[in-house]
Amino acid sequence: MARYVYDFAEGGREMADLLGGKGSNLAEMTRMGLPVPPGFVITTEACRAFLATGSEPEGMAGEVARHLAAVEESAGRTLGRADDPLLLSVRSGARFSMPGMMETILNVGLNDESVRGLARVSGSDRFAWDSYRRLLQMFGATVMGVPAARFEEVLDAVKRRRGASDDLGLDADDMTALTGAYRDLILRETGEEFPQDPAEQLRRAVLAVFASWNGERARLYRRREHIPEDLGTAVTVQRMVFGNLGADSGSGVAFTRDPATGRPGVYGDYLPNAQGEDVVSGIRNTVPLADLAELDPASYARLLEIMETLEGHYTDLCDIEFTIERGRLWMLQTRVGKRTAEAAFAIADALVEEGLIDRREALARVSGEGLARLMFPRFDASRTREPLARGVAASP
Incomplete structure (x- = not known):
């Protein structure tokens, strides 16, 4: 049976075809002894199998469970534990860098119960509810298909009511209310409640990252950069910091x-x-x-x-x-x-x-x-001119 999951300690940068660029370089830094949060990589082979059949390959779930148990043991916590939850990031990582073209989901493992445990152990209600609303926003858009702009509209409305220019101007009560509004939005848009089971969150997040390989942004980027269509993406699952x-x-x-x-x-x-x-x-x-x-x-x-x-x-x-x-x-x-x-x-x-x-x-x-x-021809950088305006560099 094919193997689909590798711990960071088992890989290296020479395995980029299998572990993707992100996963292989995290493995390389782990091997070098640099401070990398523990985690594991689900391979590009698993992604290709999923894209070919529409379902996760046989045996992958068991491998993920075994590697998750190792991360839980190293952290001394279990995924989504009510009083002190282990939380995970789930990120894409293709063989060739495709920045921003595929999906990331942070804080996987939070739910209505564990968010209160996170608040207690961190000593910050605001941090815990901010983390939960981020999960709802990312999971709702990436996994459940709610348009991302809907979440931004809700956030902008809360900021306007508070007179805040950014999310730092929102307090714990605002974040709690925002979380409730996001949950209502997900239910209204999809007819489905946000899943409270951390294991279900992880499984669906991984499959959504696989599926993002065929998203429109990713396809257009590969065409422009001449990246083959059949490579697939690996998925990096890592303890949140x-x-x-x-x-x-x-x-x-x-x-x-x-x-x-x-x-x-x-x-x-x-x-x-x-x-x-x-x-x-x-x-x-x-x-x-x-x-x-x-x-x-x-x-x-x-x-x-x-x-x-x-x-x-x-x-x-x-x-x-x-x-x-x-x-x-x-x-x-x-x-x-x-x-x-x-x-x-x-x-x-x-x-x-x-x-x-x-x-x-x-x-x-x-x-x-x-x-x-x-x-x-280029502008002469050695010549000094009076600037007409100043701005922040950005691109679409």
Whole structure:
């Protein structure tokens, strides 16, 4: 019988075809001894079997249960336990990076009972109900098919009533009310109650991530990037760590070099008191990663060490996602980062000078197409001009 599930400790980056880019790199960081929350990967083979038949492959459920038990044992908690619940993230991870094209569901395991247990053990009612409303929003949209805009409309209405510019202006009572409104919305739109069984939440979340491989966004992205249609996505299931526990927590992204120019330095964004999805969604303004040196010097110093370690290990620009939970740094993803044509040439040359790669490898990392892009006219960056306006970089 085929094997469909691997613990992080059983994999590595050489298994990207089977474990996907995210899963194989989490396994690699685990193997390197870096701080990665425990978890496991459901393989691309399982996804292909699901897409071919419309049902999960035989034996997968048993494998998931066994690996979940190992995560529960390491955490000292069980999924959705009423008084102190273990919560999980369920994320896509194809062989080739497809950022934002498939689905993620956080806080799997919460329900009407365990949210109160989470409030007690965390000491924060607001955090617990905020986590629950995020699960309802992600699960409702991704798994149950409620249009995502409906949830945003409900949230915007609550913020208007409170005069809040973002969700940080909402208190525990607001989050509790928002959770109830989301549950009502799900029932109204689907005719089905939000599932209270944590095991059912996990099973349906995994299958929904598999199905997102064939979503319209994902198909269009693969066509544009010339990614084969038949690869499927792996699913990474991981113990949740929380960046939204207060001022001593947060989430961010980091690059070991500037992906626009290739220059070494500290590049990235950080958002205090936020989960990772908040950083990339644009719902709040981030601060430069360098500000973390003032906000949490110990975590910042440790992050710089890990960035140097990863670049040396991968011998390339690394793109990193991380969360700080009450002063403890956790690594949630790394991959070889995308870059501009200018940065590609600059990084390849710098890595040769640093002795990390040879010139043959450097030439393999640049292309004639990239060189052609550098030949087009560009603004003279050395000239100073009076700016007409300032803005925040964004894309659709």
